[in-house]
Amino acid sequence: MTSETPPAGPSTPAGAPFDAVLxxxxxxxxxxPILTTTGALLPVRQAGVPAMAKLFSDDEEKTxxxxxxxxxxxxxxxxxxxxxxxxxxxxAEGRRSLMEMSRNGCDVEACDILCDVAATLHRKxxxxxxxxxxxxxxxxxxxxxxxxxxxxxxxxCASHARALLASADDDAGPLHGDLHHANxxxxxxxxxxxxxxxxxxxxxxxxFANIFCNPDGADPALRIARDPxxxxxxxxxxxKRAALDPHRLLVWIAAWCGLSAVWFMRDNxxxxxxxxEIANHALSRLQALPRH
Numbered sequence: 094m095t096s097e098t099p100p101a102g103p104s105t106p107a108g109a110p111f112d113a114v115l116x117x118x119x120x121x122x123x124x125x126p127i128l129t130t131t132g133a134l135l136p137v138r139q140a141g142v143p144a145m146a147k148l149f150s151d152d153e154e155k156t157x158x159x160x161x162x163x164x165x166x167x168x169x170x171x172x173x174x175x176x177x178x179x180x181x182x183x184x185a186e187g188r189r190s191l192m193e194m195s196r197n198g199c200d201v202e203a204c205d206i207l208c209d210v211a212a213t214l215h216r217k218x219x220x221x222x223x224x225x226x227x228x229x230x231x232x233x234x235x236x237x238x239x240x241x242x243x244x245x246x247x248x249x250c251a252s253h254a255r256a257l258l259a260s261a262d263d264d265a266g267p268l269h270g271d272l273h274h275a276n277x278x279x280x281x282x283x284x285x286x287x288x289x290x291x292x293x294x295x296x297x298x299x300x301f302a303n304i305f306c307n308p309d310g311a312d313p314a315l316r317i318a319r320d321p322x323x324x325x326x327x328x329x330x331x332x333k334r335a336a337l338d339p340h341r342l343l344v345w346i347a348a349w350c351g352l353s354a355v356w357f358m359r360d361n362x363x364x365x366x367x368x369x370e371i372a373n374h375a376l377s378r379l380q381a382l383p384r385h
Contacts, residue, residue, distance in 0.1 A: 112137050114146055114179050136184060143184040144173060155290035158293060159223040169269075169287040170280070180281045185286070187279025192308045195317055196275060204327055206285050207304050208334040210277050214269055214287060215297045218328055222267045223296075230258050232270070235359070237351040243358055248350025250372055253344045257296070268293040272300045273307040283380030284299030300339050302349035305375075309367050319367060340382050347375040 110133055114120065123143065124136030132149030149155065156177045158180050162172045165182075174181040192205040233254050240251035267277075270291030293299070304328060309318035317323060332339040350372035357365035 095249070111137075111146055111150060112174075114148070114181070117176075118146075118181055120144070120146060120181070122228065125182055128346050130215050135145075137181075138172070139181070141290075143186055145170075145184040147180050147182065148178060150178060153227070156223065156225045157290040158224055159271075160269075160290045160292040163218075163220070163222055163267070164214065166209050166283075166286075167216070169290065182278065182288075183283075185278035185280045185288070187281040189276055189279040189285075191274040191285070196211040196306050196315070198299060200317065200323060200327075201330065203362070204304060205328055205334060207272065207274070207277055208285055208301070208331055210285055211269070211272060211300050211335065214272075215264075215300070217266070223292065225290050226267055226294040227270075229268075229299060230291060232293055232295075233258065233348070233352055236348070236355050239355045240351065243355065246369065246372055246376060247351050247355065249376060250354075251348050254348035255349065257341075257344055257348055262298075263355075264297045265295055266296065267298060267339060268295055270373050271303060273303045275307065296345070298342055298345045299343065299349065301331055301335055301337065302345045303353075304331065305346050306350065306353060306371055311363070319370050319374075321374060324371065325378075329379070337368060342381065343375045343379050343382060347372050347379070350375065 110126070113120075115137070118139060120137040120139050122135065122230070123138045126250040127134040131151035131154050135146045137144050137146050147158070149158070153205065155178070158175065159170070160179070161169055162175055170182045170185070172180050172182050175191065191203040191206060194200065206357070209373060235265075236251050236254055268291075269287055270293035271289060276289050277287050278287050305324065306318050309315055324337070328339055328342065332335070334343050350368035353368040354365045354372065357363075357368070
């Protein structure tokens with residue numbers, strides 16, 4: 094669950110912030126810029142081929158871009174060119190949407206696709222991953238720092254996160270860090286591929302937790318992730334598809350939802366209700382599901 098600034102209006106010069114890379118990479122503007130809290134995106138064409146130029150100054154975005162390059166197009170969008178603070182990547186033009194699948198009765202298919210993409214991203218590779226990847230211990234700092242003050246179920250989420258991070262995990266490796274329905278897009282002949290990684294390092298089970306928070310929203314018609322029946326079906330489906338212990342997956346869901354809620358609560362954002370409700374699902378089921 095992430096939020097972005099709306100696309101720039103018609104009065105925004107389409108290529109202005111991108112002038113240098115437009116010239117350097119011989120790009121043609123092919124749409125309106127999209128401004129985000131950490132950078133900007135611009136649809137372009139290079140020698141007639143659709144692509145997306147991305148500018149950023151945030152360290153997390155730099156780390157994510159390095160991981161995207163490292164994946165070399167396997168399970169993720171291919172990086173076509175890169176320099177400090179900018180990348181050019183292939184653009185998704187397919188019409189299929191995992192969010193729309195879930196909203197229209199095809200959530201099983203959408204979750205299978207997410208698991209398949211995750212499996213490709215987590216595949217062992219012979220080359221060394223970027224040295225800048227962020228450890229999960231660092232990522233969870235906001236939860237550990239804020240859980241006592243915010244209270245409620247957050248101290249329990251924090252306790253579960255600490256236990257997970259303290260346990261040995263042979264599956265540790267590079268992680269997307271924000272894998273969900275809106276960050277896996279249809280690249281047509283190349284299939285569904287991930288975009289916008291955060292560039293983390295840790296247990297692969299972490300990358301499946303955010304799936305359980307999406308899609309959802311304030312509109313009652315969009316209450317998909319929070320539906321208890323959907324939650325239970327997803328738990329068994331994803332645990333089996335990803336070869337994960339359901340109990341351990343529940344603990345990661347509770348930990349991730351606590352962290353997500355803290356981020357929203359620090360901004361006084363009512364969307365915190367979504368991960369808090371899903372964390373409650375996970376915590377309640379932990380009491381009933383035997384540990385393996």
